Each structure stands twice: as structure tokens, then as C-alpha cells.
Amino acid sequence: MKILNTLYINGQHVTPHGTEVLTLIHPVSEQPVAQVRLADEEDTRLAIAAAKAAFPQMRLSSRQQRVIWLQRLHDAVKAREAELVETMVDEYGCPAAFAQSTVERSYNSFLQAIDLLKDYSFETRVGKAKVVMEPLGVVGIITPWNANYGFIASKLSMVIASGCSAVIKPSELSARQTALFAECLHEAGLPNGVFNIVTGLGNVVGAEITRHPDIAKISFTGSTAVGKTIARDGAATLKRVTLELGGKSANVLLDDVDLDVAIPLALQVMSWNSGQACIAGTRLLVQENKLEEVKAQILKHLSILRPGDPRDPKTTLGTAVTARQYQRVQEFIRAGIAEGAELLCGGEGRPEGLASGYFVKPTVFVNVRNDMTIAQQEIFGPVLSVITYRDDAEAVQIANDTVYGLQAYVSGKDAGRTAAVASQLIAGRVFINGVYDEPLAPFGGFKQSGLGREFGTYGLEAYLEPKAIMGQ
Secondary structure, three states: OEEEOOEEEOOEEEOOOOOOEEEEEOOOOOOEEEEEEOOOHHHHHHHHHHHHHHHHHHHHOOHHHHHHHHHHHHHHHHOOHHHHHHHHHHHHOOOHHHHHHHHHHHHHHHHHHHHHHHHOOOEEEEOOEEEEEEEOOEEEEEOOOOOHHHHHHHHHHHHHHHOOEEEEEOOHHHHHHHHHHHHHHHHOOOOOOOEEEOOOOHHHHHHHHHHOOOOOEEEEEOOHHHHHHHHHHHHHHOOEEEEEOOOOOEEEEOOOOOHHHHHHHHHHHHOHHHHOOOOOOOEEEEEHHHHHHHHHHHHHHHHHOOEOOOOOOOOOEOOOOOHHHHHHHHHHHHHHHHOOOEEEEOOOOOOOOOOOOOOOOOEEEEOOOOOOHHHHOOOOOOEEEEEEEOOHHHHHHHHHOOOOOOEEEEEOOOHHHHHHHHHHOOOOEEEEOOOOOOOOOOEOOOHHHEEOOEOHHHHHHOOEEEEEEEOO
């Protein structure tokens, strides 16, 4: 049993004041593997005070100094790449390939911030005024469990690049990953208090960060329900907020699409991170006279989704993060059956051949109406709803008929049609005929998928405030 009983405050690994202990259960063996001593409000206030004390130095730091710090952070994380991958696979139950890509994304975040700093102008002339982009102050970073390293690194990189300081509250479910990541970040040798890491519960540590007057901004990734609480409670002190929240992304297949290409892609994007991804394309919209062909293609290509041992290179689906999350997905599957959707494959229970672990069968429902529970609520598991439409206009209407607007996909052979449909989809990102990585492009959602944007210049400026100086 691994014991995790330190926080990272003011450049030191310290014993928490909090006394509550959480037992972590291995998602494959379903056995206890670690105990985590959680931070409380006093620990959080100490971390905020340390970040506040470090902010004046950060605010006045030069572009060159920030570049040096970011390079050190990159080097420190990359140096322990293999260990970070192994810890993520073991704690989270994800396939090794996903863990590898997450670790690479995390250390590359620091290099991307360096590239931004090289070209970004913190001072511009607007008429007779000089406009200076100044750092906001102490940032509260609250991150989820589904890609722990990546979320911490992408947000922290913007904190450093902007000249802010930070208090980070990662998910308590990722405590082993966080402990190792904190060791990496410590090795970078940044000034004490620039970043602080307090692992604790959202209603304790997260709530204190949200209400504390010395927090100038919160950057949160997680559920829409929690995001609304942060926005509401943070308004008391007019905190700036960036909220990257839930999604129920539509994947629109136009009637001229090559299904041999589009269906494997659809299965991939619906099952990203074992379905535990806000960007997952979990609503597949197909032309009604193509439904039978789509069903046949799904069954033909379903074998690309292989649950099993996360360390097996052939595995493409890992576990749900906890027993609670596993049961939540099962409840959604039962709801789909109860509401009359047709179960094409998958269903309740574990996949065949797996005696333990929070593994979910890759599940596809067809003849789904867009008003069904499985089509409207974020499931966070490998569950796909196939919905039919009559023409392009109805496809757009169905795709947009959701409270979410984070990401969307459209595929077809006619470039003009795909572009026309993409332009009408209400989503922060739209992918045409594939999935692509562009770290400079803004990421965030419309409607209840969030507020603000991350990545690139858009993400950097979320940590800055413009100040106009006249008469100079």
C-alpha cells in the first residue's frame, strides 16, 4: 500500500494539516493500492499565501527569464517520461499509448509556451495610448483525472508565460500521478511559491480557491455542474474564469461519405480515453437511407476497440476510473434500453474474458432519438448513439440541439458541403474529414461547454489584463 502524505507548498514537500485519508482502488484489480492524506482549507490558504508572495517577482520577470523557466520545466518532465507513463497506466488503467501521448503533450506544453513568448507583444500602441498586457495575479488551477499531467502542464505553462503564480488543485483520484509530477516540477528549480500543489476534495480545497479574495482567476476543466458553481461563487470577488466543461459532440456523416474510412474514425473519436473525454464524438448522425450500411460497417470495424490489459500494445480501451464511474455508465446503458433505443452491440457488464476491472463494453445504440437521455447527457464512457437525419439542414439542427457546444465532426467527399455544414455547427472546434492537432488553435466551448478559450495566444491572454497608459 503506497502512502501519499505530502503537499507541495512554497517550494517544499510538506505534511498536510488536513487529516482526511482517501483510499485509492486499482481500476483493474479492484484492490486498494494507495492512501492519500488530503489537504484542507488551512493548507489551501497557506498555498495561496505562498503564491501571493511569489507574484511580485513573477510580475516583473523578463520574457527571457520566463523562457528559461519553461525550458527547465520541459526538461524536468521529459527526464522522467517512462516513469510518468508507467504511473499513469497503473493508476488510471488507460492503454499505454494514451499515457505516452499524454506525457508527451504535457512536456510539449512548455515548449509551445516558449514559442508563444518569442512573438507575443506585451505592449502595443492603440491611437495615442500604450496598451500593456499585465498578469492577473494568483491563478487557481483545478484539473480533472482524465489526463492529469496534460491539464496541469498546459495551464501551468500559461501561468509562467504570463507572469502569474498558481495554486493547483488536481483530482484526488490522480494522487500518485500528481505526486510524481510534483517531483518533476520541483526539479525545474523555479522560485518558491510560483506554483503550489494541494491535493484535496473539490468541496474543500476547490471551494476555498473559488471564494478566496487573493485568487484573481480560476482555470477549471471538469463537469458543467461544477463549472457553474465556480462561476457563481467566484463572482463574489469578480474572479476571471476559464471553464472548459462537458460535451456531447456530434459527428455528422454526409450521404456521400466513404463509410470504410468514416466509421473507424467514428469509433475512434467516440472512445477516446475509453470514452472519458469531453471531446468524444458520442452522437453519430447518419443519413436515414444509409442506416443499414452504417450498422454493418460498425459491426465490421468494432474489433478496433479492444478492452483489456492496459500494458498490452493491442489494447485500445482501458477501464473506467472508479467503480462509481463504471456504475454510472451502466445506468446510462440501461436508460438507453429502457427508452427504446436499439442495442446494436455491447451492453451491460464487462467484456468477455475480463474477470475483474472497471471495463465497459464498447456499446452502440441505433434508432436513437435526439431527445433520449443517452443522446443528451454526457456519459463519459464508450457509448455511441446513432441518430438518423433526412437532409443536411436536419443534420445541422440535430447536431446543434444540445446544451453543449465543445467539439464537432463532419465527414463527406464534397468539400463545399462539408464546409457549409461545419460553418453551421455550434462548437468551439469543428473537424472536417479527420482529427488534427493544432496547439495554437483556441480550445473551449459554446453554450454550457464553458467560458473562454485555452491554447495559443487566446489561452495566454486569458491570464493577462490590458492596461491603457495615456500621455506617455
